[in-house]
Amino acid sequence: MENIKTVSDFNFKNKIALVRVDFNVPVNNQSFQIIDDTRILYSLPTIQKIISDSGKVVLISHFGRPKGKCSKIYSLRFIISYLSKKLKIPIKFSEYCIGEAVEKKISELKNGEVLLLENIRFYKEEEEGNEYFAFQLSKLGDIYVNDAFGVSHRPHASITIVPKFFREKKCIGFLMKKEIQSLKKVLGKGIAPITILLGGAKISSKIAIIENLINLVDYLLIGGAMSYPFIKAQGGQVGDSLVDEYKNLKVLQKIIEQYQKQKKTKVFFPKDVIIADSFKNSAKTKIVSIHSIPNGWMGLDIGPASIKHFCKIINSSRTILWNGPLGVFEFKNFSSGTTSIAKSIVIATENGAFSLVGGGDSIAALKMKKYETKISCLSTGGGAMLESLKNKMLPGIKAIIS
Template sequence: MENIKTVSDFNFKNKIALVRVDFNVPVNNNQSSQVIDDTRILYSLPTIQKIISDSGKVVLISHFGRPKGKCSKIYSLKFIISYLSKRLKIPIQFSENCIGKAVEKKISELKNREILLLENIRFYKEEEEGDENFAFQLSKLGDIYVNDAFGVSHRTHASITIVPKFFREKKCIGFLMEKEIQSLKKVLGKGIAPITILLGGAKISSKIAIIENLINLVDYLLIGGAMSYPFIKAQGGKIGNSLVDEYKDFEALKKIIEQYQKQKKTKIFFPKDVIIANSFKNSAKTKIVPIHSIPNGWMGLDIGPTSIKNFCEIINFSRTILWNGPLGVFEFQNFSSGTTSIAKAIVRATENGAFSLVGGGDSIAALKMKKYETKISYLSTGGGAMLESLKDKILPGIKAIIS
């Protein structure tokens, strides 16, 4: 990983850079498709600007949404053109196609310091299938391949893992990818103790391997949100009608807890109390109960005051913090206290010198609701990719660059 090439290792003068970016940004749903959160675009601009300043040519590849291999106006990337042009202060050309003679002709006419944005790569089913021939057709469009799409680098899609094969030594990562890798190293590789990882959200099945891998690597593992309920159930607790992921191997969860209890380094904590409701809505009747004693007909929608106090105390004295996933249904004001309190505690710890890394759409959305996003050390552009990195695996997109 130390020897991975970045855009800094190349001079792009008179070269065509085929840059895989992640412009899959949230937009409003009216016809104007205005960008609601431009974090991913902003983080990719330095890479594009580097290539342009070298007098290179840029061909941008991105996906947007899940069109499932079919062309759709709803998922067209055309809306990005004016936004990108305004940010870079240069005109952006657009191609309706990603492969074929028409796009090859447009690229042959590109001048130095010009940018061509290709249409949504997922309009081609071959992208998600990782099709070799499709990848070869894409590879013909550039001289140097650049991966700056951390958010999808855990996918084995054609533009992420197959296209780089055709570039041999002429491939690298962009500045966004470099920052993501460095930030993750600051947590697990070179993190200053105490290191705390906080996992929330609903999908426990995608985080089992992470939880197993973190034993003996971090000092504190805090588990909250909906993913805490299967663990409570595995220990014999009553969770009422609380949300439980499709993961049903409660014996495996019990064994994980036992593994944590046997070793001395990593301490695992679950909420002690929760705010429960008799229906899934903001106006529902609520009460605070121990997490092991949620009555039937009631569901946990937020962590309780004792849990907030316990989690925040650990965060306050932590020197390295990673957070992924909300602690409750923060979209409902009456069940947002846990998530916003945690966000505030992480901001406070960061101000006191801790390194904080936050990833995942919901976690970042919670920060932005309180305008805390600029008070965190680093916001990751890929929740899923960040979590995959915690499984002690090299992401497929990074592996494709170094192999």
């Protein structure tokens, strides 16, 4: 953080701030009502700082995956009224992101006004990281601000190329600052015991994370569907449980051997699981050892012994990071593991632990129980958070300090 400038290092009076935000929020497909406004809310302090300085704000964001084509269903227009209500000022809108039309609108902006640009991914050049497209975007502002942690792991034009054209006049926003500081509290500077809980299904995206965390944290708890390939690698029977496409069991065996040799990190998998004879809430169920799931059955949640074990570790921890559910929590009959873990993290937080939760499913599970305000920090970027856990500097952050 020492080398990264933030919006606090600039006075934006009479300046145009080109602010990359992440307004890619879940919405109701019919009414376009925002279901979860966390990402927008967390970016408001940055926008308000610029406005209070008597600066002008030009907002860049993406929404969905329009794949370089204009589409009404991916338009950012639905955010205008919401943003206007939150900031208590009218929000101007441009249907273009580059060119004379948007440049004219920006030239007419007054201090304290905000202009929202249309979905940046309507231009294929954004995801291609096109240099000339980035140059055209850079002409729209005097100071560049990245407050889009959720996409800062993407090598996109507005994230990694645009900052090059601003030399020293670039910085991060308050959301980005909070995300970076929160991750630092977990990795290396956290108060021990440090516990990281990884769930979900995709093990392939978390192999490098697991390798990096060994010998760095006190407890690594692995649950959800990503535990089954490890159990299989150890010779266990996982039946018809979901096993990610990651087929290289030798790599998993190597990781298991690695954590068995070192002394710092204790790695635990579920002891028991709730299995079902089909993938539905009304399926027939029973509780078995995770190593002995019969054919024709699949693990859909961690069992009571596993819940008790994991929660005991969480309750004794002073620093906690959670990414990924422990089961198919969308089905009520298989939500117990995930909701129990969520509650345990809330209790630990209330007792003074620092907690960081990231990933759409994990945050959705918190919100189901209205726990989201009882966690120290909610991360706005699942993928970006996972990349950071690999001990990698995100491209979006590197572009600010280089």
